[in-house]
Amino acid sequence: MTTTAPPRPAAPATPPSPPSPGRRVLARLLRWWRQLTAMRTALVLLFLLAVAAIPGSLLPQRSLSQNSVNRYFQDNPTLAEWLDRFYLFDVFSSPWFAAIYLLLFISLIGCVVPRAIEHGRTLFTPPPTAPRHLHRLPEHAELPTTLPGTGALDVVEEELRVRRFRVVRREGRSGPEVSAEKGYLRETGNVLFHLSLLALLLGLAGGKMWGYEGSILVTEGQGFCNSFQQYDTYSSGPLVDSSGLSPLCVDLDDFQAQYEDDLTASSYTADISYQLDGGDPVGTTIGVNDPLRIDGERVYVTGHGYSPEFSLTLPDGTSFTDLSAPFLPADQGTLASQGVLKVPDLGAGSTDQLAIEGFFAPTGVTQGAGILTSVDPRPLDPQVAIVVYTGYLGLDSGLPQSVYSLDQTQIDRGLLTEQASGNLAVGESLTLPDGTVVTFSGYQEFAALQLSHDPGQLWVLAASIAVLLGLVGMLLVRRERVFARVGPAPDGGGTVLSIGSLTRGSADTGPRFTALTDDVRAALAARAPAPPGAAPTAHEEAPPS
Structure with a gap:
């Protein structure tokens, strides 16, 4: 007679050890830092700074006219006493205004410095590879041609270089392709705008500290x-x-x-x-x-x-x-x-x-x-x-x-x-x-x-001009990417040139893409070999009789 022992219950899983107090504090600090350095936080602080400056424009300030402040106290003694408790007659030197100013300063540093480093790397990075499905891009077209694939891509590359695109030609997963990109000044203007805003705050702070x-x-x-x-x-x-x-x-x-x-x-x-x-x-x-x-x-x-x-x-x-x-x-x-x-x-x-x-x-x-x-x-x-x-x-x-x-x-x-x-x-x-x-x-x-x-006056002037230049670059320059790929025609005769475009920061991409494809189509037609037995064109010389 054989007796089978019942299965032993599985050992309870060992619960994960809780993180140490130091690690929990570090995680919380990192979470707060990410929230503070988010662009949304910087925009909120910039808005709060603008709102906080309103009382400084509506109420007399001691730094500008002590006599006006004294007159306000005489005309509104009770209200003036309460306003003075909240530093509303010294708005720009008040603790709460300085707190907003300092938080905005830190938030801009956390936002702009990593973005500037990333943009610096992008300037030396070639355009990305073409996506597999060019027809899914907002603007796309297919141009049949009798030219071979390399010749068609040569035409596209020349047209893009004329338009000041940075062009890279490579062998992609789906065949030979061209990737082109321009409009780096848009992101440069964005970075310049925020760095100049940071410099502007530094100049204002320096003027307050040493002025x-x-x-x-x-x-x-x-x-x-x-x-x-x-x-x-x-x-x-x-x-x-x-x-x-x-x-x-x-x-x-x-x-x-x-x-x-x-x-x-x-x-x-x-x-x-x-x-x-x-x-x-x-x-x-x-x-x-x-x-x-x-x-x-x-x-x-x-x-x-x-x-x-x-x-x-x-x-x-x-x-x-x-x-x-x-x-x-x-x-x-x-x-x-x-x-x-x-x-x-x-x-x-x-x-x-x-x-x-x-x-x-x-x-x-x-x-x-x-x-x-x-x-x-x-x-x-x-x-x-x-x-x-x-x-x-x-x-x-x-x-x-x-x-x-x-x-x-x-x-x-x-x-x-x-x-x-x-x-x-x-x-x-x-x-x-x-x-x-x-x-x-x-x-x-x-x-x-x-x-x-005010030792920061010239610094503030230069930063203000740089802010305007950065804003112009952000508003007027478009970031554009163009991709082209060649493949055989469905009937086996010739080549099909697929072109797609992706533009950031602009809604009127259609006319520019249409102009590009028209020029490419005309260049392809000009370079295509004439069919056998075609009549000579007007500029060709007739053979001697």
Whole structure:
């Protein structure tokens, strides 16, 4: 008796060991890198960068005009506070804008560099072999000819070389064939476009890192030197050394403003003289779109206004003349301006300080209740409305304060006391209770000047031109491939030339392919041998009789 043991159960399959934590982290990082360097991601980031720049165009920016930002805070205090929390008054230096900018930069590098390497290899790679079924290409034709196969391919090769195709002739799987390709400049333009865009971002980033700009109000007869301490407002990149600024000094000799009939400004011109590194003064004229360009610096005229002039006569006969300060325009249409003149030193023996807070009207008109207003930006009838204070200005308290306005806390604490107020025309005076006489003696014009240094400017210009050239190549050049193959005719007499074409980036391929086949057909007919017994053509000579 034989007993058969039951089969042993199969051993359970050993489960694959899970990947190590390091490998899992590496796989996740590689997946994120592929997503970041995808062209779709680059396009999304480019769109986000354009959208993020919109607030910088709609809202005033501190880097361009601190006064406009201050005015926005005065007009919309609650909204401005919330907008400032999201850096909407410093859009182009905000962390979220820099994050988009940096991600776009990395994405473009990951997209463009491998593509440029691949295109470089393609330039030295012959055209691909012809597909087996040429009749499946978008454009194809079959041309019968009596020429042998090599002769027919010679005709096709000549016609393609005339059209500047790169031609390769080889023995294919289905017989002798010709492969031709042109339009490499299309992909070259594509690579140039993206590399130039990358260079453009680099130039802009370099300008932000090593560039700086400062703004200052300069009254006629005064000037400034290129030093951060002298500017009203300035901004500089993190790699700028304040001790390495160019030694440029500028003096404002004269300023002229021209107006249209509707009182809108048509031009601002400033006659200036400048010195570079202690050299001789050089005179020139600059305008809004005609800045001074020297030693990598640009000096622009960005606006103008008025500086009222006052004279003080103290009770003991001491006088101070030609005291002036820029008044900032509150109304750009009429240049009605507000400001303050601070006099911290009234001479020996005086402990009080004096301030003249006022409103300047280039063409003044007094309305009801003695309210002064301006109706014209031109100085046809200059007047001022002033309030004179005496006391302690707090200039040496160590606390920052604006040179264009009084510290309201000094007034609220009683450290500054109002002494008198009134409206004055040129030459009129206001007498204070202690006998001090304040006289409105005239005005001078000031120019708002901005000095900018951007080392990436030429780089950005060259990159922008390259972007346009690359875009032209992408739009105008077509990538075309033409394949030809010969085979015997079905009836055994002659050869059939099969031609197919494949074009990328164009919809009007039919006319060009038709022109190519017509020329090939005509060349084949011209080279075909004449049939036996055919009459001689007109240009052939008749044999002698």
